[in-house]
Amino acid sequence: MASTTESMSRLLKLAHKFNCFYLSGLQKGDCRPFVVEGQQVGLVRPDVAAQLARFPEVFLVHSDVVELNPAFRDYNERSAKVDAVLRRFRTDGAFIALKGWREECYEVRAAFSKCPLLKMDRSATCLFGIRQYGVDINGYVLCPERGMCVWLQKRAASKQTWPGKLDNMVGGGLSVGFGILETALKEAAEEASIPRSILDQKLTPAGSVSFFFESERGLFPNTEFVYDLELPLDFVPNNSDGEVESFELLPAKEALDKIFAPDFKTTSCPVVLDFLIRHGFVSPDSEPEFPQLIELLHVPLQSLYNRTQKSRRLENGDISSN
């Protein structure tokens, strides 16, 4: 039996908020698997499926699945065909999500360790429920007076998503052609001007968080690779790419309070929460729903999409389009 919202701890309520799709939309079952080369890579909402059905030479919209035309031969052909449709949607104004078009692509894969099947502009991935991967750096200071303090950023008012919201010190998506550590180093330089000498000495991978969020833009099954970075007491981050309005150093306990505020970017809460848990600021003795909370910081995104076209053929005898 699921706990009712009323009886939950406020941390568990927050974990339900950033997993709103995992805990409700997914169960409703009104999204269809998005299948490429016989492998499920995403989920498509009914409103998106209706638009995709306008391009039957690219998307085969069946009653129970949306399939990328299996006649496309390879990564490049798939990527080009999808891109052409997405640019049509962008011109039409069919989806809010595409207002954030980036000319920056994410890989589409059946699982993180599998070969990419195509690439897609990052703004469009939420229309198909494609798993997104990002990198986040928890910048912290061991302050003699205030104890552990955490650097947070306030996003620029001009950002396409979550403008003006509070966020982790440094974060960025994993684009085509960039490694994980490489992305962390690039973002640390661009967003916070952190010298390479500090990064080389102190940047430490510390795991990952996974959650499944839904907004009016679409579906966000996100995995964030997290890094911890101890910074010198006198270091002050300084933005160099115009994406950050300001930085703020807060004692860890105050950072914990901040993530409940409406001006904190919802999809960055898991990263801060994971950091505070790993460093002892949320303990199982003080948080009655600790195991549930940890589960909701690591939802099983890699095993969520396990439908294969093969099993569908076996189940249904054949594939009929609607």
Add this chain to the structure above:
Amino acid sequence: MASTTESMSRLLKLAHKFNCFYLSGLQKGDCRPFVVEGQQVGLVRPDVAAQLARFPEVFLVHSDVVELNPAFRDYNERSAKVDAVLRRFRTDGAFIALKGWREECYEVRAAFSKCPLLKMDRSATCLFGIRQYGVDINGYVLCPERGMCVWLQKRAASKQTWPGKLDNMVGGGLSVGFGILETALKEAAEEASIPRSILDQKLTPAGSVSFFFESERGLFPNTEFVYDLELPLDFVPNNSDGEVESFELLPAKEALDKIFAPDFKTTSCPVVLDFLIRHGFVSPDSEPEFPQLIELLHVPLQSLYNRTQKSRRLENGDISSN
């Protein structure tokens, strides 16, 4: 599509080993939910169900569910009735698991944050697939020459489970009447004679791991609350309760190699692995299946048992025993 065993990284293979029930047995579906007061609290294998059916005044063994007699009024009555049956099984020699009878009970709950419904000897919980909770302490040293080093223990040859195997420095189950931190402090004193002054200053909660293991003894859905403890360079743990044969200090990288050895207690691997991930010794750039690995360190045990007697009544109209 699941990766084949051959193509997996060795860390992912290990994660499959300590999740052998989660990844195979659970899917087979030959275990029946164990229901108490309308709430699923565990799973019962066919061999166990057959034995439970000998005591129909205590266990109602239906074709699709095993139910504790709902006529039992409260925690005490349920605990006493189950205990009486288990002591009969113990005398009979019906189950290997009960050779490890402890006279130490674990709570049985629908979820960690829910009220206990009954208590049961810890040796018997694996017969019912009851979620077990434990506490583990990662003792480490920041060595000037060798970098981060980790203390491991070799279990005493006389231990009822996993005798002579390598294990975390300190670990223990969460028994009835003991808090999480309280258990950590007790076990640190008993198993490794760690002075209270060090624990008060340095013991830090650092999250939890969850996995679902199966052995010939039964089913183990385990959540371990993990603590990190930085120890002084000159501190040497010393066992005081006869449960540990020896302790060994290893560089973190060697500890990573140790967990692949057959003489490492399988169900302690997740704790060491989580520690090494959190401290940067396994990174997403070096481990291609990092997201899958993290998922398998945090399988969703709290949401696994979600069958309620109410939904069963609605589905089937009524409850019929077989």
